[in-house]
Amino acid sequence: MLRTVILLGACALALGACQKRTVPPGDRGICYQVVRTPEGTLKYNKIPGTQPDLEHCAAALEAIRIRFLQMGGSTRTLAGAYQGNFIFVQSQGIFTSRSWEQNRYLALVRTGDGRLAIPGAMPQAPAP
Secondary structure, X not given: OHHHHXXXXXXXXXXXXXXXOOOOOOOOOOEEEEEEOOOOOEEEEEOOOOOOOHHHHHHHXXXXXXXXXXXXXXXXXXXXXXXXXXXXXXXXXXEEEOOOOOOXXXXXXXXXXXXXXXXXXXXXXXXX
């Protein structure tokens, strides 16, 4: 019985490791806005100009999100891609992942006034 459970667990892990992962384009300096089509595929819309790093691409995506909101849109989140990384613009901050299906990691946080900053870069207020 124990042997069967161990074998089934090993098979489940092996199948999980083979799961197809969606990876973004790796074009150097090119920032994309990513949208999911009704068919479930991802469409990559190139943002004009080049971006020197992931943080600048994230800022460009944040500017697009703000423009959508100012025009009366309801888009609170936005996805993008930069040099082989997905970027997820959310209310909590900017998250990144190497594939659409993998875990997302915090790249930039929002400051008290809504700006974006690298985690730990903002000085902490002294305790009263």
